Amino acid sequence: MHELPMTQHILDIALEHAIRSGSSRLTDVHLVVGDLAGASFEAIEIYWQFLTRDTPAQGSVLHMRRVPLELSCPDCDARFRPAELTYTCPTCGGTGTRAVAGDEFFIEAIEVDEADPASTSPPEHRT
Numbered sequence: 615m616h617e618l619p620m621t622q623h624i625l626d627i628a629l630e631h632a633i634r635s636g637s638s639r640l641t642d643v644h645l646v647v648g649d650l651a652g653a654s655f656e657a658i659e660i661y662w663q664f665l666t667r668d669t670p671a672q673g674s675v676l677h678m679r680r681v682p683l684e685l686s687c688p689d690c691d692a693r694f695r696p697a698e699l700t701y702t703c704p705t706c707g708g709t710g711t712r713a714v715a716g717d718e719f720f721i722e723a724i725e726v727d728e729a730d731p732a733s734t735s736p737p738e739h740r741t
């Protein structure tokens with residue numbers, strides 16, 4: 615189970631961006647997860663709920679986009695998405711293929727609450 619440190623890492627980056635942009639609240643984090651990252655969406659989601667507690671990211675929505683594994687064959691330049699877990703080129707049978715997509719694990723976008731509650735409190739909330 616490596617999802618916990620992965621999720622913690624994502625949260626650290628997201629919070630850093632939120633702080634740098636001067637926002638006090640994170641609303642949405644868009645994550646790109648390749649098949650090869652071997653991460654369970656369900657586990658990341660659970661850890662996200664747990665780790666964001668009492669942080670500016672509490673209540674934020676984690677969006678995850680899966681990128682299928684795609685291989686490239688250096689022998690015949692074929693690019694393919696293996697139907698099964700095989701690294702053999704379907705065009706020439708070469709076995710020296712390497713992943714050209716599917717090993718992603720990064721933040722695609724972060725959305726923050728632009729309004730700073732400290733400076734934009736509605737007048738009716740003041741006593």
Ligand SMILES: [Zn+2]
Pocket residue numbers: 687688689690691692703704705706707708
């Ligand atoms: Zn090939």
